[in-house]
Every structure is written in C-alpha cells, then in structure tokens.
Amino acid sequence: MSIVEIKSLPVQLNDLLKVFPANAGSEEQTAVNHIDLEIKAGELVTLLGPSGCGKTTTLRMLAGFEQPTDGAIVIGNENVTNLPANKRDTGMVFQSYALFPHLTVYENIAYGLKIKGLKRNEVNKKVKSVIELMQLDELIDRQPSHLSGGQQQRVAVARAVVTEPKVLLFDEPLSNLDAKLRVYMREELRKIQQNLNITSLYVTHDQTEAMAISDKVVIMNNGNIEQVGTPTEIYKKPISQFVANFMGKANFLKATVKSIDNGIITLDFEGYTMHVDNKDDHNFKRDNIVHCMARPEFWYVNENGRYQGKVLKAIYFGSFVEYEIQIGQQRITFEDYNHISNGVYKQDDQITLDIRKDTIGILPYDKNYDENNNER
Numbered sequence: 001m002s003i004v005e006i007k008s009l010p011v012q013l014n015d016l017l018k019v020f021p022a023n024a025g026s027e028e029q030t031a032v033n034h035i036d037l038e039i040k041a042g043e044l045v046t047l048l049g050p051s052g053c054g055k056t057t058t059l060r061m062l063a064g065f066e067q068p069t070d071g072a073i074v075i076g077n078e079n080v081t082n083l084p085a086n087k088r089d090t091g092m093v094f095q096s097y098a099l100f101p102h103l104t105v106y107e108n109i110a111y112g113l114k115i116k117g118l119k120r121n122e123v124n125k126k127v128k129s130v131i132e133l134m135q136l137d138e139l140i141d142r143q144p145s146h147l148s149g150g151q152q153q154r155v156a157v158a159r160a161v162v163t164e165p166k167v168l169l170f171d172e173p174l175s176n177l178d179a180k181l182r183v184y185m186r187e188e189l190r191k192i193q194q195n196l197n198i199t200s201l202y203v204t205h206d207q208t209e210a211m212a213i214s215d216k217v218v219i220m221n222n223g224n225i226e227q228v229g230t231p232t233e234i235y236k237k238p239i240s241q242f243v244a245n246f247m248g249k250a251n252f253l254k255a256t257v258k259s260i261d262n263g264i265i266t267l268d269f270e271g272y273t274m275h276v277d278n279k280d281d282h283n284f285k286r287d288n289i290v291h292c293m294a295r296p297e298f299w300y301v302n303e304n305g306r307y308q309g310k311v312l313k314a315i316y317f318g319s320f321v322e323y324e325i326q327i328g329q330q331r332i333t334f335e336d337y338n339h340i341s342n343g344v345y346k347q348d349d350q351i352t353l354d355i356r357k358d359t360i361g362i363l364p365y366d367k368n369y370d371e372n373n374n375e376r
C-alpha cells in the first residue's frame with residue numbers, strides 16, 4: 001500500500017461561524033456558532049449531536065461546499081478558508097454514497113483521478129491498490145445497483161481515499177445499513193482510517209458509533225460545542241445534563257449539598273447521606289441544590305447497601321435487566337448486568353442498592369432534567 005500515500009496533517013477550525021440568511025419561509029439561522037476545534041494529524045474526530053445541531057454544516061465548511069460567515073479553516077499550515085472545494089484536497093463520504101450509477105466500481109474509483117488529469121497507468125496503479133485495500137477485487141466490473149449497501153459504502157470510501165486527500169470527511173456514512181452491517185462497517189472504516197493514518201472528521205448522531213471509532217468526540221448542541229474529549233472522558237465526566245444524556249443513559253438525582261471536605265462532597269439524597277468524590281469545577285457550596293449524575297449500570301445490588309428502593313418496573317433484556325426503582329420521592333433507572341447471581345426482581349419487590357462515590361458526577365441542578373418530568 002505504498003502507491004496511495006496520505007499526508008497526515010492537522011486541521012484547525014478557528015472561531016467558525018455560519019449564519020444562513022433569512023429567506024421566504026424562514027428566519028435567519030445560526031447553524032454553527034463560533035466554534036473552535038483542533039483535529040490532530042491522523043486523528044479521527046466525531047461530531048455527535050441531535051438533528052439540526054450543525055454537524056453537516058461544519059463538515060461542509062471544511063470541505064469547501066459552504067462558505068463560513070466568519071472564522072478560518074486551516075489544514076496543515078495552509079489557511080484554506082477562501083479556497084474552492086476542489087483545491088482543498090479533502091475526500092468526502094456521504095450517507096447516500098453518491099456513486100455514479102452508470103459507471104462500474106472501477107470507473108467510479110478512477111473518476112476523480114481522471115478529472116485530475118493523471119496518466120492512464122498512474123490511474124490504474126492507484127485504483128488497483130485501493131481496490132486491494134478495500135477488498136473490492138471481485139466487484140470491479142459491477143455497477144452500483146448490483147452491489148449491497150455495505151459494498152457500495154466500501155466503493156465510496158475507496159473513491160474518496162484514492163485521490164490521497166489530506167482530510168477524509170464522513171457524513172453519517174453508515175446510516176443506510178442495517179444494524180449488524182453498521183457495526184461491521186464501522187470497524188472496517190476505523191481500520192482503514194488508522195492504516196492510512198488519515199486525519200478524519202466523522203459525523204453521526206449514533207452515540208455507540210461515535211464511541212466505537214473515535215479518538216475524540218465533539219458533542220454539539222444548537223450550533224455550539226458542549227464538550228470535546230475521548231469517549232471515556234465524555235461518558236464518565238460529562239459537563240452537562242445534555243452531554244450526559246446524549247452519551248448514554250443517565251439518572252439525574254436531585255440532592256442537597258451538606259458539606260465539602262477532604263475531596264468528598266456529602267449530599268442529602270432523599271434523606272440518605274451520599275458521598276461523592278469531589279471532582280467538580282462548579283464551586284458548590286453548602287445547601288446548594290444539585291443534580292447527581294449516576295449511570296444506570298453504576299448501581300449495584302447490595303444486601304447491606306445504603307439505598308432502599310421499590311421496583312416499579314423490570315424489563316429483561318438478556319444481557320441485563322433494566323429496572324425502574326423508586327427511592328424516596330425519586331425514580332432511577334438501574335441496569336443489572338449481574339442478574340445471574342442477583343436473581344431477577346419483579347414489580348413491588350424491595351431492593352437495596354449502592355453506588356460507588358467515584359462513579360457519580362455532580363452538576364448544577366436543572367429543572368429541565370428533573371427526575372419527575374424527565375422523559376427517558
């Protein structure tokens with residue numbers, strides 16, 4: 001694989017703004033609101049967030065399909081903000097694959113190189129090496145309509161990679177595939193990206209996909225970046241309820257700060273004394289009302305445990321049992337992965353739970369995430 005050579009370069013988005021002007025039926029729309037983002041050379045960074053939060057717009061600005069209202073885009077040392085798309089050396093893989101239906105697999109992959117004016121034997125060599133890399137050997141004479149979704153997606157990636165882009169861009173590339181193939185393909189994409197060591201920006205609204213393939217995840221909300229971190233950092237230490245909810249399931253328990261000392265915050269939660277490791281940057285004070293963020297799988301059954309609960313609902317999912325548990329006036333979701341030894345509880349059973357103090361986060365109280373009107 002020395003024929004296709006990728007230069008690994010860092011990418012910077014500096015104070016990037018995109019405002020779509022008002023038109024007939026719609027108001028002015030700030031799609032991306034002054035974001036800063038760095039993608040290190042060879043890194044795969046994922047933009048994750050709900051529909052309309054600005055993921056595609058960010059990607060399109062980097063590709064050059066959309067002109068920023070303000071801010072700069074730098075690839076390597078080059079400010080590319082005012083360069084047209086075809087001068088930026090980015091490769092894009094779309095959700096819809098966007099293959100040419102009347103061309104064969106081979107011709108689809110070769111197309112970009114021909115446009116660039118490469119000599120025939122150069123084109124041939126590069127296309128062949130990418131075909132080998134993507135394991136498309138047996139499909140080269142087929143047209144896209146005679147390929148499965150997964151195969152079409154491999155052709156789309158091959159077509160993007162063959163031009164040796166400095167940055168590879170993916171916009172929800174797997175969302176047309178069924179669940180099993182999606183899992184398989186995301187591992188394939190990650191392998192290829194790492195083999196080529198190609199700087200990549202990946203857009204998805206699937207949290208597990210983001211966790212599985214990313215070096216870093218960027219959580220976007222309403223045109224803004226809420227948090228950037230490794231999947232583990234974001235899962236374990238979300239900085240807001242929005243992030244916690246987007247990166248998995250979370251319980252938000254209303255509690256009151258009783259004391260703060262020796263790295264431990266002591267809370268009152270439904271009359272129970274709850275200790276939490278103090279890793280917060282919020283400067284909480286005694287008597288502050290807060291939200292404890294506790295993931296459903298971080299609770300565990302303990303006969304001598306602290307928290308007395310009543311089972312409201314139990315759903316058996318095979319690998320775990322999901323419970324809705326009433327503790328005092330609040331409800332929590334508890335996922336028991338240990339149900340083989342613990343047994344399965346049923347509605348109205350009493351249960352005693354515990355949770356480790358290093359698995360709880362503390363966030364400022366937000367009534368929108370109150371347990372009693374939290375739709376989960």
Ligand SMILES: Nc1ncnc2c1ncn2[C@@H]1O[C@H](COP(=O)(O)OP(=O)(O)OP(=O)(O)O)[C@@H](O)[C@H]1O
Binds near residue numbers: 030052
């Ligand atoms: N060409 C456009 N003209 C006007 N508004 C636009 C245009 N493109 C996007 N928007 C608006 O900008 C915002 C961000 O859109 P964008 O497509 O970036 O979202 P997204 O995060 O990719 O969402 P999805 O997950 O649904 O693909 C939305 O409010 C959208 O309506």
Ligand SMILES: [Mg+2]
Binds near residue numbers: 055056057
């Ligand atoms: Mg989009």
